[in-house]
Amino acid sequence: MASVPQQYFEWYYNANIWKTLTYRGVRTLKYPMDLWNYQEIITERNVQWVLETGTRHGGSALFFADLLTNLGRGGKVVTIDVEPELRIDPRSHPRIELLIGDSGSAEVMERAWRELRRTAPGEVFVILDSDHRKPHVLRELEAIVPRMRAGDYLVVEDTVVNGHPVRPNHGPGPLEAVQEFVASRSGLLAADPRREGRFGFSAAQGGYFIRTNEATAAGR
Numbered sequence: 001m002a003s004v005p006q007q008y009f010e011w012y013y014n015a016n017i018w019k020t021l022t023y024r025g026v027r028t029l030k031y032p033m034d035l036w037n038y039q040e041i042i043t044e045r046n047v048q049w050v051l052e053t054g055t056r057h058g059g060s061a062l063f064f065a066d067l068l069t070n071l072g073r074g075g076k077v078v079t080i081d082v083e084p085e086l087r088i089d090p091r092s093h094p095r096i097e098l099l100i101g102d103s104g105s106a107e108v109m110e111r112a113w114r115e116l117r118r119t120a121p122g123e124v125f126v127i128l129d130s131d132h133r134k135p136h137v138l139r140e141l142e143a144i145v146p147r148m149r150a151g152d153y154l155v156v157e158d159t160v161v162n163g164h165p166v167r168p169n170h171g172p173g174p175l176e177a178v179q180e181f182v183a184s185r186s187g188l189l190a191a192d193p194r195r196e197g198r199f200g201f202s203a204a205q206g207g208y209f210i211r212t213n214e215a216t217a218a219g220r
Contacts, residue, residue: 048074049077052126053128054080075095076094078112103130126148127154141156154208159203161173175207
């Protein structure tokens, strides 16, 4: 039998409440408990930069940019999308850097990481929330994780699709991608069950990781 938090999440998701969630009036498409979790991670780990794939309307980029500003961190939010449907002007916020392109592309990732290491050294919070099909998420992981440093944080969102427990007809998605990546790249990512289970359930179940083994990191 599903836990009470999972039952609540299923109601929240299937009732499409997540589609109406906003931050400062901008659609955000997140689970509120996850957003609270993310701000705690960024605060506690002294994260300086956020790398987001899947900008969409820009609500989560705005959320992270405000957070970095309020915490007095030196970095920015680098957010990537092929065709964003922006409801904000990213140029209006000094902490948002928008890149247009395929987040699974090595070339786009190289551009992103050049921006990340330009100023304000420190830990990076990476959140994957773009195309949720398994091949794309695998491409993102292969392009991003080797560039991360030990201590950087990774969240793979929407691992709940393909029947885990929602959208059973989705097909292999983020959870299947991250499971395959972790199995084939032993030692690069360490699961963070404390954070994953903090509020009982998450839209990123099985998707909270800390980068390990700095000696093998590339591109930073």
